[in-house]
Amino acid sequence: MNIISTAGFRGSAPGLAAYVGSKHAARGLTRELSLELAPLDIRVLGVAPSYIPTEGNMLAAAAAAAPAPDASTHLMLTSPIGRLGVPDDIARVVLFCASDLSAFMTGSTLLADGGSTV
Template sequence: MTSIADFSSTPLAELLSLKGRVAIVTGGAQGLGKGIARRLAEAGATVLLGDRNLELACQTAAAIAAEYDAMVEAIAMDVSDSAAIAAAASHAKDAFGSVDIWVNNAGVFPHIPLQHMTDADWDNVFSVNARGTFAGCREAAKAMQGRGGVIVNVASLAGLRGISPGLSAYVSSKHAVVGLTKQLALELAPERIRVIAVAPSFMVTEGNLALIKQDPRMAELAAEAIPSMITSKLGRVGQPDDIARTVLFAVSDMASFITGETIVVDAAETA
């Protein structure tokens, strides 16, 4: 077994630098994925954005590339299709030479009461949130074998507890992501591949805001929850960059001795 490097004497700027590393971010066209991609590019990484909405992903990639003078590309990727995930990994290796960082961010969160949820509804959520994360981890591990790397799984507070009615599939799928993270950290440690989960509370993203507008039940829940988030604890609602900075820490050499953990980013909501 090859030991991970000891960075005790490495300057701080080098610890945070991702220069020369290649990152894949799923669900990267908007929301948390976009925020994560921005910070990784700013730190020097070459970034491949995977998303079902290729047009929007291309726009996001171009904007980030221009902002940071970075190499950022977009690729069509539906994480419920394992072949699409494998194709993205293959493209990254062929185009950029390696895959060093993989962020499993893509997810869905339909609000469906249990009595109305069909098998197809349940399977759709798990095909994206659980199996999509598993497939991303699998392809990342293949690409990183022999050289090491970091996998970050974007979970949720829903991976640690129940949150609200109508989200049984989402909560269950995110618990699966947390469990998968723990198991793969053990399994992949000999390959010098770290696996970390990040568990955000409610964040102000395009997806969350769209869901609130479309679903009166979610609007009601948000109307109750958001004021308490703003007025208590750290005094504001979470933004995508709060998660992006956490992911940047997790994939950098600052966190080189951390694996198997779920980093909760919730302004003490669960304290």
């Protein structure tokens, strides 16, 4: 299981080339490992959450002089589902990936983003 980011599907913001590049690489690694490990009955999946306002993310955003939390909140509230994601939203997708409910899946990265990449 790889936790990636929606940045692995699109650009993120100016000055984040290394971060975005690493997330694209993580998607590729998920796909390649799924091929290499399939003969061992090991499935490899990724989950790509959008920005979740956790304590760590809020501190990182402040340290990087990112827009104020109110600005990111406004952007998230304009997502198709109209609310911010919470850690439990991501945990549920990870649980699905780790369970037998996803038994016929490997190499995929699931977007957990409230539709923000649509």
